[in-house]
Amino acid sequence: MKVPMQWIKSYTAIPMDADAFQDAMIMHGTGVEGVEDQTKNVRNVVVGKILTVIPHANSDHMVICQVDVGEQEPVQIVTGAPNVHEGDEVPVALVGAELPGGIKIKKGKLRGVDSYGMCCSGPELGVPEYLYPSVGDKGLLVFHEDYTPGTDVCSILGIDDQIIDFEILANRPDCLSVWGVAREAAVTVGTSFEKPDITFKTVPGKMSDYVRIEVKDTDLCPRYVGRIVRNVKIGPSPMWLRKALFGAGVRSINNIVDITNYVMLETGHPMHAFDLDKVKNGHIIVRRAFSNETITTLDGKERALSPDMLMIADETSATGIAGVMGGEESEITEGTHTVLFEAAAFDRANIRITTRALGLRTEASGRFERGVCAATCREAADRACQLVDLLDAGEIIDDVFDCYPNPRPQVRIEASVERINRKIGMDISGEEMKDILTRLEMQVELNGDVLTVVPPVYREDVENEADLSEEVLRIHGYEYIGSTLLRGETAPGSRNANMRVTDRVGRFLASKGFYEIRNFSFISPKSIEKLNLDQEDPRCRLMTLRNPLGEDTSVMRTTLIPSMLGTVSLNQNRNNDRAMLYEIAPVFDEFNRKTGELPQEISTLSIGAYGEGVDFFLVRDVVQDLLNSFGIETMIIRGKENYLHPGRTAFLTANGERIAVIGELHPDVAKSFEITKRTVVAEINLRMVCALEKEVSHVKPLPKFPAVTRDLALVMAEKTMVGTVLEVIRSTGKPILSDVQVFDIYRGAPMMPGTKSVAFSLQFRNPDRTLSDEDVNPVMQTIMEACKNSCNAVLRL
Template structure:
């Protein structure tokens, strides 16, 4: 929205600040200023001159030598090739060292041997057009018909010196897409009175009901439709003051009738249209939905196909305009127009927006309608247009207004809860002060109740009322306080834990994947899930994209297998993937939302991917997660895993994960031609089992003693059981025990295995002697002998 300061001063006088302060104040009160521009600011040293004498150029037939009075006391000589100048004409004169539109600089010089001390200017060289000054010509010198004086700055002489501010208006404030709306904001911002004008129309040239009938057949899309008739229309250029304001607002002046509709749209924020009555069959206007296959040629000359969801303004036979968007080719003002119909209506915003988008034409009118306008503004805007018709002698206004009103004229009412507002904003002002701010904005306040003006449809809640008070109380006056009851801006412990898991997995060489939470029921068959498993009971999506995405997964393993398969089928030689995936466990009642739990799924295939590398990755993760003293036990009943190469992870007897190679049938189902291993860990259980406490240990003062021990034992004895027996026997002097070899071969009997451990022994009290270390080793040997393990010779 572009705002002319000259126009603004009609409503708010004596604004006591400069341009920058004005922009800052309006921005701080909620009307964001994008910038401002002074019209004609690039014109420098261009003045009004009067031609005193014209003589032929002695050396050029097409040039003339002019003597001009530019107010300096001495005639100025300028050579020109223009033929439309005469003695006595007032013209724009660019002096030596002047600047013109487009950055053109003028300096004195000689033309064919004759001195020329400047240049006579056309409208284009001043940065204006013949629309701004209809009496001017495009291809000649601008002969001024303005009331101006010799030597006067050209900007002042032609009114090209307004200051224009550009505002960014948010979609919830269509009232500010008008001069009056921004004037109201300005008046309250600077605590100045707002001078509003009530239009007055004389009329007296017949009855509108004898000349026009209006019928609204789509009241859901047209809240209000108002019309007045003007006879004996006299189409001519608008006066200079109107052309100046339209130009400053970015609108091209055309003629007095069209300019009046644009002027009222800018002043009141109410789009208007003027129909030529002779093109309205049977003098009727019908506001209806378009018919299937109906077309209209709009004012831009393009034929557009309409659909039944579009609103049109029609006569008895065909559409005359697309409601709220653009008129038809015969709805405009022509040279022979005699009688016009002024339309002022309120159309449904969503309808106008959809129509404009479908037709590919967004206009100033549709941009306003689509934001939702005030139906109560239709009559004042219509009256203002007719008042301007009489003021500009553009026609004879008929008596009466046709008003089809389908709107509700009641004001929305909200309680003025001053205590709540003070707490909400963190301020302390009286209810009277709040009421004064609101009343300046045209709110009515009585007995603690706020009546919202009809043009403020965005005020729906007491928080909106509080915002209005905060805007004009001053955001800069509100002290900085912590918002009560709000969460602190930091990660939760669970979020920190998840970030640690992600970082650890990526450090281990696993790439994160993100899969869909909705899957196909067939996925359960591909991983071999038993038909009677409770995991098959899933949440069914009411409007799925297709059968392959029709249910919410209860287990994330199929999604991981799909990702591994996709990589393998795309000829990736190896892959290591993981996901912290959400699973959805339905409750007993279908009306209740499912339980959402997270699982960490990880899988790999390739040359180095086997059960033990996966187990090592899981152990590293558990170590980083500070999950200690867990058990690893063989498992043979996991449907998706190889029965001889699978293990459960347990803590205090409860399973929180499973690791192993995928079942050969699962590999076949997913077209994986290599061995693949996977792990499924209960993420929520991991977080619960994580030990957050960290105990400081000083650096050791005394050297360590190491011993390597190799034992032969039954193949079925888990290494973890041996390791724990060593730790229990060695006591607190055992610093670390590490498995470094497992051997099966010719030197070891059938059904046996050789297991070798490295023991690191250290005493906190002094240097550990050999005899002390040997005593510890003796206890370890006895403990493992009791388990059936013999020291290997």
Template sequence: MLVSLKWLSQYVDIEGLAPEELAEKITRSGIEVDAVIDRAQGMTNIVVGHVVSKEKHPEADKLNVCQVDVGEESLQQIVCGAPNVDAGQKVIVARPGAKLPGGIKIKKAKLRGQESNGMICSLQELGIEGRLVPKAYAEGIYVLPEDSVPGTDALELLGLRDTVLELGLTPNRSDALSMLGVAYEVAAILSTEVKLPEINYTASAEKAQDKLSLRVEDTAVNPLYAAKVVKNVKVAESPLWLQHYLMAAGVRPHNNVVDITNYILMEYGQPLHAFDYDSLGTGEIVTRHAAEGEKITTLDDQERTLQAHNFVITNGKEPVAVAGVMGGANSEVSDETTTVVIESAYFAGQSVRRTSKDLGLRSDSSARFEKGVDPNRVIPAAERAAQLLSELAGGEVLEGTVLVDELDKTPARVVVSPDFINTRLGMKISLEDMLSILERLQFEVEAANGLLIIDVPTRRQDIKIEEDIVEEIARLFGYDEIPTTLPESGEQVGGLTAYQEKRRIVRNVMEGAGLFQAVTYSLTSAAASQKYALKAEETTKLLMPMSEERSILRQSLIPHLVEAAAYNVARQIDSVALYEIGSVFLGQTAEGLPFEEEHLSLVLTGKWTDNAWQGEKKQVDFFVAKGIVEAVFAKLGLTERVSYVKASVDGLHPGRTAHVLLDGGVVGLIGQLHPAEQKQAGVKETYVAELDLLSILNASTEELVYTPVPRFPAMTRDIALELDRTTTAGEIAEIIKGAGTKLLKDVKVFDVYEGEKMAPGKKSVAFSLTYFDPERTLTDEEVVAAHNKVLKALEAAGAEIR
């Protein structure tokens, strides 16, 4: 919303208040001022000129040599290239020494041998956007009214000695989409009064009802329709003050009739439309739903096809306007128009929004209807338009208003206690201050039985509940006045929960390992909803999904991470390492809601190491993924309680997949995507992992105890075992750990061999065993005794020592 302070001053006293100071007060009260715009833009020495004569430039066909009266003793010669310059015109002249927007300075010059003492200006050269300049002057200079006095300040005449505030309105503050709405806001801030326009005119003896009939077929969509009839209208240019108020508000002037409707749109916030009475042809207005496939050509000369739920204004036969959105070209006011029908109506915002969206057509009118107009301004806006048509277009207003009115204009009532307000704000505002603020807002209020009974004006349709009143009190009392206090927590100190701390540890591990965090959709398709799920529970489906691809809540993070990896690979990023911490949704809680369980998932593809200058390259493999998972458990202090077992999971490689066990229960999986899945996704060898973070982070851990650096040496023994190919190294490692005495501190696999020297169906696995006692140096005999126990356990398990 663009607010001209010169225009605003007609309704509220802001004299003596600097624009920047007013902008600061408005911003602090809750409506942000995005910009303070000086329309003069530092321009100087811009005056009114009178073109006394015009002659063709002897050396240039497109230039004219003009003798211009600028209020001095002698005429000034100015060379001008505008196609519409002519003798007798009053024009805008930038004198030598003048400054124009963009840092342009005007100097005396010679153009093709002819002296030029200044420049005759267009509005664009004064910094006015081309889209706001009247079409008649879009390609040339601007012509001032004949009564303009040469030598006087052109900027003052054009209304450019003005400041415009650009308001960044939130959707709930539709009341401030009008000058009167802003005036009420400023008056409340400054504790002053609002001066409403005085509406008075002399109506003719002829009655509007004799000239026009009206029928509304659906009062739910159109509960109020008012029409004024004005005859003997003379369509012409608007007065200069009206044109420049509109341009300051970002509206292009057209003619006096259209400009009056736009002026009242900006003044009252009430959309109006002017019909050419003779073009209606029937003397009748009927508002109704459109017929399916019915067509109308709107004012932008576009033919539009309507649907049955679109609402239209008709002449009883065909549409002449799309209700609340835009008028039709078949009833447009033209230079030949003599009788005008002014429409002021209330249309349901939902209907206007749907129609606007259907047609891909938004307008200032539709924006206001969608957000809600003041029902008590509909008829006054029509009367104001009739007054201005009488004053500015010489119109004769017919007596009465053609009216259908079934609109409820009852103000909303909100009852709230002062204690409720103070409790919500955490401060103590006196009852007198509350009453003062509400009276400044011009809310009718009564204090009774410890309550405030408030009748909210219909212009403030955003005020519905107690909390809305709290907000109004707070913003006008001053957000800066709300005291800052620390929470009264007693002995408690704020901080992260143990779960939150562990989650941060996990995130740090992931990012320390070089993975990037991803955030993917919680909604997925039916086919992917349970893919790779650690627990397959009942799925949760949306009642009204936007698409089948986003219709069910996920039970695994992996599918969308694979999609993210594939997206990157398709764009020539061949090495991808992503992780996500997010919720999966499993079954239902006792309250009927899906149970959320936080998971950690990762996806790896491409190179893990690529140091070209060292000739070092390493592709991602199963053990890279497993190493990252192991790092998580190591940081959480759970390594000793975690094991890995071979697993079979649909969509993962049958020989490179493992379940992760914590205290014997499955809490995750690691694996390579099945080759078929990789091909479908368009990726090469890709590894994934997923962990049930909720279970892992809630697992109890013992307090971390640090041990000193060993003073005594450890001793190692290596064993090479011949095993069946189906026997996993993990199974053998568990046997070794179980048989080892307290001296056995570590077991590691360091070699696996399945070559030609092995018997069919056999493999060789080599382990390194570490023996250590922190209190003394072990003897060879002690290590041999402990190691023999391990060898016997392995032989009993069927392992052959090589």
């Protein structure tokens, strides 16, 4: 919210510069985004009186002027402006002047003639027509009055102020006003806020002679104040008013409209002015919209209304949306004779619902949403009348319409000085608290430890002791808060189970050379389609955002694979030769979710890797080792995933449940993700890891007797899985087979094509004695027979 410093100063003395003021305000609860010093935009621009104008010999549109800029000699300025007249006073940017946009004026030569400065138009000085009416961008700005040449133009043009951009906190709608910040400023800098006495001349009259106002839905319109101005003289506003509006970023229109805007900025009350002659039958009705009612708003759009929206209507139809936007037919024009000022309060939530539903937000609606105080509506309406009187813009009828059936009850808070101090960790006396709160315009009684406080009506945010403690603290000063350590009984803190697993997985994979990535949790539905999953696959049931930023980020992930492939693709596109990546994040189970309930969020690990040395086996071993490191033994089986290579896909199962899938990317899927290098991916269910994790509880004693080792080379068909044979060996070798490893796999001559020779090393051990050949030989025989019978794997001769 932009507020001109001079406006604040007209109510509160600020005995410091803008920077110091800004810091003080920030430290006591009113945020400041920045300060704009208007005079820094326009420097060294003065009033110049044009003495002579002669044509430029080498130009058909430029002229050469001698200009009195208050120095001993006039300066020569060449200009191409169309409105250069001897005797006029215009703004002159002297050599060395600065103009908005960082433009610096230097001595120049225009078609052979020296020029020592520039005569300026309004726009060149950042002065719009409505601030200082002249000819706009059609030529030089010509001053309306005579000034001494050489006078700085900033104050004449109303651009000599510092504009403070306040950032008002959500709980302080009362500060969305000049009075609000001026009040805060007074408490902050230790001066006082002088609100103007609101008095003005009136003429006798009756509201009912001019207008009939009916507020039908007082629940949505707690207060409605109307005042009449007759014999209105529409005209331009005076300079001080235009300047104040300009500084606040508001365009000047005419005196009546400007008054409504000025009062809104000053008091925080959005005001509306009706041309009463255009209100049908002089009858204004504040009511809910009818079903199927529509309205054409000022922006020319027809909008469908619903019965939970509040309308300002005449006898036939809605003419405006209460608190949001007025109607076109009753707008103030040059010919307006009688004006009705409206200062009302509307239900915050209702205004919000209306603006959301219509997609229509205005300055007024923004203020009503944040809260406009009903108790001060009358004051705002009166302030508008006072300005009418001051500007001599019409006659104010002494009668007032004021519908305020249920005034907000007075809030009375009992608070304990000791409790407040205990909460904020300070030792502020009751007297000081009383003083601070009193300066905040609260009525305060102090009895021993008890503060009894009645906040001012505009402070609807102050409801309880906690609120008072903040008021006391922020005025006393946050910088005095001490720094102490927590006391009390504590145990050492720790991570929850899932986070412990996440941490361990991360450290394990980092040690294996993998880098962690973080992707968005929402993806494009197209990237799921690219996986070619079966239609009935649960992962195709996607939780969709109602209001995504775009289609690319519109559904919650049911698998981490598409994001991983996106990152792999990015790395390949950037010519990174090798990448080994992992991500840990939840996937969102929409398939099993019921409407109105939350989805299961299943913590999941994804791995993606490509480049030299990366193959299926590398990733498989990493995943198996990872699971083993959690004490989880897995079985590996051939798997099927549509997005993976049909011959290079594995599922790992633990206790019969699938815990991981590992595989090389299917070429079709690689292509659709623009992946060119062979890529291996894996997805692991970390929730299962968490559940199945086993801690090491007992160590086994070391063997007392030596082991017997036998090698076994078996020839088998290529399609026979070594894992299957290993399983057969393990199960038939029980109980004396203590370990079996594959130490060589051989293909090629003299083996038959389509076969391989696999060499196993078997270790036998009995915990109670040394094994002899007589113990081992029969077991070897059984193993070989079993391999032959169930896997057609025969002894290599």
